[in-house]
Amino acid sequence: MEEKIFMARVAEQAERFDDMVEFLKPILREKGGDFSVEERNLLSVGFKNLIGGKRTAIRTISAIEQNPKYQKFGAALGEYKKKIEGELQQDCQNIINMIKNDAMKTQQEAEGRAFFLKMVGDYFRYMAESATGDKLAQARDGALQHYKEAEAAGRELQACNPIKLGLALNFSVFYYEVMQDNKQACTLAETALQEAMNKIDDVDEETFRDAKSIIELLKENLTLWKEEEGGDNQIEDL
Structure with missing residues (x-):
């Protein structure tokens, strides 16, 4: 177990995120949800970076498609983007399956359960970014369900809990x-921001540091959402 965690860290430093996830898979199966904060963070980094390049690639190709100069290559661009979208959908589904079948197979304390339910919601959301039709509906519904379950699981956590x-x-x-x-997005972000600001002076230094970075992202998003309805701004998430 110790060697797998060490090798996952090595793979992270080497930016070999496919390998990082492979090193983490047996830990998921063996520990069955009993993870330290450090191990949860390793899983989060590995999964997020595994699909990060594909999300960026899809956005890049979509931007190129909008350029009138390249309309004659529209069919080739569309096929290439569709290929990457298929890879992203498969990666996200594999991650969701690993979390639900391995990481969540035992009963966890509120923080761990909220963490993994949020993660499942995130990967359904990433699927929804490039899905259409029935696949979009399924990804959207999956994200909504698991985000709501994460909210319920984390209801008793402190307002500044990262x-x-x-x-x-x-x-x-x-x-x-x-x-x-837009309205519900702002309401949710504003409520969390206000509750956290009311309690920020009562937390320890480590919690303050982690909470402060997320608070800044909430503020940035709220500024964008209130200034523009829609638009192509880069929205911040974790």
């Missing part, structure tokens, strides 16, 4: 980008 704040950040991004519900 997992609770990160959930509010990503859930509000989901409402803005996927549900296209």
